[in-house]
Amino acid sequence: MTEPDSPGPAQLAQPSGETALLVIDMQNSYFELPGLADKKDAVLACVNELIRAAHDAGRPVVLVRTEHQRDGSTWTLNMRADRQGFAFPGTEQAAFLADLDTRDHVEIVKTRDSAFHGTGLKAALDRRGVAHVLVCGVSTHSCVAQTAITAFAENLHAAVAVDSVTSDHAELSEALLQFLHEEMRQPLLDQAAALALLHEGWPADDPTQPRSTTS
Template identity: 45%
Template sequence: MAIALLIIDMQKAFFEDESLGKQQESLVGACNKLISEARQANVGVYVIRTEHQRDKSTWTVSMLDDDQGFLFNGTEQAEPVDGLNIDGLPQLVKTRDSAFFGTDLLQRLRVLDVDTVVLAGVSTHNCVAQTAADAYANNLRVSYATDATASTNDGYAQDVLKVLMDEYRQQALGNDDVLKLFAQQET
């Protein structure tokens, strides 16, 4: 078994939302614990972030409809959230919810023979869930690091996780169980 940890959208802009802002410290701590343990277990770690261009060329349909951009390249909003220990880790930039859309993530995982991804970050019902669905479409097993994920809408998050877990046989794990999974990493 080869595993990769994906840290998704742990960026300042997302924590401007009050519900995520209240969870920032615990989420950063949980992500940092996973990152540290992944490094020790030789588990690949990828930091995925969303960035858009001001010229609207990367905007989503809803952004275009509202004529309101978000997470512009080079702005403070697009920067990693304070305290996240990601120095030296590979980073990928996406413009859609899925970490697979328009990135070379799948190619990177295939080169390392990764068959399982552990997802952490925000938001569970959007970017984390879409990444999970696309991972499944690419025959990758998925585990959600529940201590290291959060959403702006807990009801949506629970509903989408239930569907993904039931339909795609994905699993939700607390950090202790994720660490046990890392220990199974083949070297």
């Protein structure tokens, strides 16, 4: 896949506003899917590396997870059509992966793909002075992309850590990452650049225009 390259460290000077790490749906329910089960270890290692970097830099870490009520009151339209819910409160499905680094985090529980929809995420970011977010987790083509799109709508600069996301639908994922870059002007960062972003902060000079190259 050809992706826009990430900004180098020289482009990552800190402007006003904090940078936060958003970790999306790193919980047991999603990795039960056949297309994601064999990707768990690789993406978990990368996500944990980002979490450690954020903590080292003193940046907020937000862990987002999906949880639905058994009575169907929080189910999405496709869940209702299938008459099947998941990630019920108190179940292993709803819990974070056992090896996920969960120290010192803000926890957000959602019922839709976007971590902003019907949650206190924007208020939690505002309280911490966050103007920029780095998004990682699962799934690239659904919850990661929808969260990044809503961040744009909320006037937050967002970037996606492409080595720390994964999906069971490669074609959709590629299309949506390209959409985020071209239409939302959101950088797609490899692991090294994502770590640099957390350590050094967001680009001060036009953060919507990263350099492009073949990755």
